[in-house]
Amino acid sequence: MQLLKCTKKLRKEAQIGKADLTVDAPDPSLLGSWHANLIHIGGRKCVLFVNDTTLTNFLAPDARRVDIRRLGDLFRSYLAPVLVDLGITDAVRQRIMAEYEDMAFANTDSRRILGSANDFAFHYELAIRSAGGVQSPSVPGIIRKMNEMPMSALQYRYPVDALHTLCQPSR
Numbered sequence: 001m002q003l004l005k006c007t008k009k010l011r012k013e014a015q016i017g018k019a020d021l022t023v024d025a026p027d028p029s030l031l032g033s034w035h036a037n038l039i040h041i042g043g044r045k046c047v048l049f050v051n052d053t054t055l056t057n058f059l060a061p062d063a064r065r066v067d068i069r070r071l072g073d074l075f076r077s078y079l080a081p082v083l084v085d086l087g088i089t090d091a092v093r094q095r096i097m098a099e100y101e102d103m104a105f106a107n108t109d110s111r112r113i114l115g116s117a118n119d120f121a122f123h124y125e126l127a128i129r130s131a132g133g134v135q136s137p138s139v140p141g142i143i144r145k146m147n148e149m150p151m152s153a154l155q156y157r158y159p160v161d162a163l164h165t166l167c168q169p170s171r
Contacts, residue, residue, distance in 0.1 A: 001102045002026050003033040004075060005109060010038040010047065014071045022104040029099040030092070030166065031056075033106075035113045036071070039121045044134045048124065049075060050117045052110065054162035055151050057120050058082040058143050061134035072103040085144055086160050092167045116153050120146055 003026045006016060026033055033052045038045060047060040047068060060067070060078050067074050079100065083093045108114055123146060131138040147160040154162055 001104050002029055002100050003106045004049075004071065004103055005033055005035045005052075005106045005113075006071070007035075007037045007108055007114075010036055010068070010071075011105070013038050013045070013065065014068050016071070016105050020105055022106055024104070026104075027099075030096055031099070031163075034075070035108055035110065035117055036075070037114075037117055037121065038068070039125070041125050041128050042133050046124070046134060047071070047074060048117055048121055049078070050113055050120060051159075051163075052113055054166055055113075055116050055154055055159040056082075056086070056163045057117075057146055057159060059124055059128075059139070059146075061128070061139055071105070072100075075103070076100055081140075082143060085140060086147060086163060088163070088167055096167075112153050116151055119151075123149065 031051055031053060035050045035052060037048045039048050044062045045068065047063050048057065050057045058078050060074050063074065076097065080093065080097055083096060124142065127142045128134055128136065128139065131142060148158050150156040150158055
């Protein structure tokens, strides 16, 4: 089981109550837990996902309420193509996706991750508005660019580089 740590705003929209939250630790995995937040861009609901370890991030733009209420499915449906776009090999991608078949929800627990998520949210909003909105065909490229942005929480490394370092086979 892996954790998706959700903000209060996202839990409310996804109808995730206190009884639905877990305090259990996640199983050991390659990437580990993620933080998720509901943001609005141009009046449209979007869900921002940020990995706790690598700060790899992606946006589910123009998310409908019915999709948000199936948050685990929404997460998995965007994670796979983002991993492909970021150059993760098929074998590693399949391993990662298998680790997220069983997911649970928890409260957010890291100011560092939330601060980085707020930075990403600001940059996503600017880039997507400049590209013409959440329906723009430029959104996948914007997601790639957000993962190529140096982050102070990673000692100014790029999230995509942290992801690739983590996904390299042990020697």
